[in-house]
Amino acid sequence: MTKKTKITVVGSGYVGMSLAVLLAQHNDVTVLDIDPSRVEKVNNKESTVADAEIEEFLSAKTLNLSATLDEEAAYKNSSYVIVATPTNYNPDTNRFDTSSVDNVVKNALELNLDALVVIKSTIPIGHTKSLQEKFNSKRIIFSPEFLREGRALKDNLHPSRIILGGLSEKATQFAKLLIEGAEKEVIQTLLIGSSEAEAIKLFANNYLAMRVAFFNELDSYALGHNLDAKSIIQGVCLDERIGEGYNNPSFGYGGYCLPKDTKQLLANFNQVPQDIIQAIIWSNTTRKDFIAHEILKKCPKVVGFYRLIMKEGSDNFRSSAIKGIIKRIKAAGVEIIIYEPALNEETFDGSRVISNLDDFKSKSDFVVANRMSESLVDIKSCVFTRDIFGDN
Secondary structure, X not given: XXXXXXXXXXXXXXXXXXXXXXXXXXXXXXXXXXXXXXXXHHHOOOOOOOOHHHHHHHHHOOOOEEEEOOHHHHHOOOOEEXXXXXXXXXXXXXXXXXXXXXXXXXXXXXXXXXXXXXXXXXXXXXXXXXXXXXXXXXXXXXXXXXXOOOOHHHHHHOOOOEEEEOOOHHHXXXXXXXXXXXXXXXXXXXXXXXXXXXXXXXXXXXXXXXXHHHHHHHHHHHHHOOOOHHHHXXXXXXXXXXXXXXXXXXXXXXXXXXXXXXXXXXXXXXXXXXXXXXXXHHXXXXXXXXXXXXXXXXXXOEEEEEOOOOOOOOOOOOOOHHXXXXXXXXXXXXEEEEEOOOOOOOEEOOEEEOOOHHHHHHHOOEEEOOOOOHHXXXXXXXEEOOOOOOOO
8 A cells, every 4th residue: 555645734724725635635634724613624524615626525535634733743744844824915014924934934844854845825926035045945845826716626626737836856746746636637737946936926816917907997988988898898808819708897806816916016026117017906996996986876875785705605705896895885974784694793894784685685775796696686676786797
């Protein structure tokens, strides 16, 4: 019987949880987290995030997966330590807060003298190299992830590409472990420098943010001139150079990655001239201003906001674009009520949270929804949304 490779995954958010489940099909995986409730969930075969494929794998597959709060036990005898802790953007320092990543790298190197530390958290360009120099170790590499909230495991099972910011044999072996766990048969794999890998992550997400901003501005123009935005978008996207996908208008880009990654790339440019990256960030703010203005033109007394989450299948509403719309409507003195099943509180940022959907509908002059839902079909004429194609 072949001995299984021991892998430690630090952090049990979307990135950590999806990678842990993917790799636990063929390896011995331990999840290390600081939250006892999350550790308990993993050990009870429950997902810590809303992701259909993760939940399915945990309930139906035989996985070599456990979780712990104990650092020493987690790192002991591991061949790989995957860092999947959050790196939020800090506006005061004008860069990601990498403290959680830095602490994990430090402890992993000290408690395990052989493991390759693979950073999956998004970090500034050049940060892996600075850590290699700080700890005088080549056992630190960066490997970007390209995952959607709510579909993280699916994206790991069918990856667009695998990128390793490391040129060692152990980095090559790690890529093979990811391929072994995937369902896709042919996967483009790149082994490059760590700084180039970090740049790929930030530039890829900025391109996606730019595409969101572009179609949102197209939609703003159509809305402002009483044109059919759907037919314009369809005609534009028939050009093969543009293509379909990622073209459904919204209230703005949001979520875990795009808001902070655009700001971090802008900060990374520093002394290098740029215009597009700054324009993407400005465009997202302008879109929220425009949407709020369109809502206020209807002179509502009570505006109901249907869901704070970014999209269907997600449980995340951190940096959700709809929160920016709420802030602007509230600043105009309009009463706001919110329907969000993921919230247990009676209020959110000073606004009432109504748990009964029918009650929510009856109390709203009209309802604002970033994404249309079957639950709103009966009041469709009273719903304000820019969801043209009915997808995320």
